[in-house]
Amino acid sequence: MPTPERASLAQVYAQVTTRLENAGVPTPGPDADALIAHVMHKTPAEVRTARARGDYLSGAHLDEVEDVVKRRVAREPLQHICGRAPFRTHELRVGPGVFVPRPETEVVAGAAIEAIRAREHSGEVPYAIDLCAGSGAIALALVRETQARVWAVERDVYALEYLRRNVADLTETERSRITVTAGDARTALDSLNGQCDVVVSNPPYIPPGATPLEPEVAHHDPQVALYGLGPDGLEIPRGVARAAARLLSPGGIFVMEHGQEQGEATRALVGDIDAFVSAVTHQDLAGRDRYLVAHTQSG
Ligand SMILES: C[S@@+](CC[C@H](N)C(=O)[O-])C[C@H]1O[C@@H](n2cnc3c(N)ncnc32)[C@H](O)[C@@H]1O
Structure with missing residues (x-):
């Protein structure tokens, strides 16, 4: 199916969270935020604000989200996908x-x-x-x-x-x-x-x-x-x-x-x-x- 031109962040977040939950990821909501933030080059807090505002994701970003979500569904560590791990x-x-x-x-x-x-x-x-x-x-x-x-x-x-x-x-x-x-x-x-x-x-x-x-x-x-x-x-x-x-x-x-x-x-x-x-x-x-x-x- 072709990628739509755009989709609301709220809709993408809900779909990604469900997929991660079904894959047994222990923290599906925060991981969905982190993956979308990684693709958008924003912080998870900025993504949550944008979602609450009713912002949209472009088709190009949707393709990238699909790539990182597939990796997380296969249980690759979130930190490997994002390339970063917080510590203190x-x-x-x-x-x-x-x-x-x-x-x-x-x-x-x-x-x-x-x-x-x-x-x-x-x-x-x-x-x-x-x-x-x-x-x-x-x-x-x-x-x-x-x-x-x-x-x-x-x-x-x-x-x-x-x-x-x-x-x-x-x-x-x-x-x-x-x-x-x-x-x-x-x-x-x-x-x-x-x-x-x-x-x-x-x-x-x-x-x-x-x-x-x-x-x-x-x-x-x-x-x-x-x-x-x-x-x-x-x-x-x-x-x-x-x-x-x-x-x-x-x-x-x-x-x-x-x-x-x-x-x-x-x-x-x-x-x-x-x-x-x-x-x-x-x-x-x-x-x-x-x-x-x-x-x-x-x-
Ligand atoms: C549990 S990890 C901890 C890494 C890091 N200190 C942390 O807390 O994230 C253990 C590390 O010890 C390294 N390691 C294992 N045996 C070692 C040895 N004999 N000498 C030096 N490093 C070793 C491993 O390569 C690995 O990077």
């Missing part, structure tokens, strides 16, 4: 090959930011490291929301590409405070041993065999970003905790995200590392165990 105060470039930053990680980044801010009063520039940086969600939040000198470590070539592009989007001053390091989080940055104030990480932590239910995660997040290896999925987190113990200065702080059922196991793995003197599990906004904060012995 900024937006990141994301797409196929890189882990899409999650809202629960915003709280984890917040804990690291709080720890850095507490150090800023000392007059010295705090050193902070994001291990397993992905697109740079946490590392960039540290740069933008604190005065810290930040290192971002990532080993996957596809993720590194997005990380570097996101760093390139920072202002020149912000860029001067961040270093991207390609390598294994467990062994990287030897030259900073014992010098860092805060180490933060959202490592892969899913146990083997625990296949994520959402098609967006199962088919589009890279395996290397999901599975933490070992029988409990904690081999990489264990290596990351050991790296944090090596990198942190006395009285340093380690913040690490984990799965909602891994609170006790991550406290235990940190408890096995001599340098750490405390480990406390914290919850995300939904009240689920989500991250651990550990301190190294004060000097």
Whole structure:
């Protein structure tokens, strides 16, 4: 059937929402707004206003909406289609090959930011490291929301590409405070041993065999970003905790995200590392165990 010359935004929104709902998309209304906004190069709020005003979409835009809706109906992540993911105060470039930053990680980044801010009063520039940086969600939040000198470590070539592009989007001053390091989080940055104030990480932590239910995660997040290896999925987190113990200065702080059922196991793995003197599990906004904060012995 030929594309009509135009259609009302209200009508397009209703049709798209129904199609997304039928495809099992968990948030069909907001996704419909976001897809239409993406095509119109507007914000979702602007699209909602235009819809309420009774505006129309042109035939060319209708063809583009059809293309992006087909992709979302096939459960491609909304963030891959739009090429952007919001995270705290900024937006990141994301797409196929890189882990899409999650809202629960915003709280984890917040804990690291709080720890850095507490150090800023000392007059010295705090050193902070994001291990397993992905697109740079946490590392960039540290740069933008604190005065810290930040290192971002990532080993996957596809993720590194997005990380570097996101760093390139920072202002020149912000860029001067961040270093991207390609390598294994467990062994990287030897030259900073014992010098860092805060180490933060959202490592892969899913146990083997625990296949994520959402098609967006199962088919589009890279395996290397999901599975933490070992029988409990904690081999990489264990290596990351050991790296944090090596990198942190006395009285340093380690913040690490984990799965909602891994609170006790991550406290235990940190408890096995001599340098750490405390480990406390914290919850995300939904009240689920989500991250651990550990301190190294004060000097
Ligand atoms: C769960 S994702 C988190 C990405 C990002 N920190 C975020 O919160 O959006 C984990 C990331 O760790 C990376 N990764 C996995 N194993 C690694 C390793 N041994 N060293 C460095 N990065 C690793 C993956 O490529 C992926 O980008």
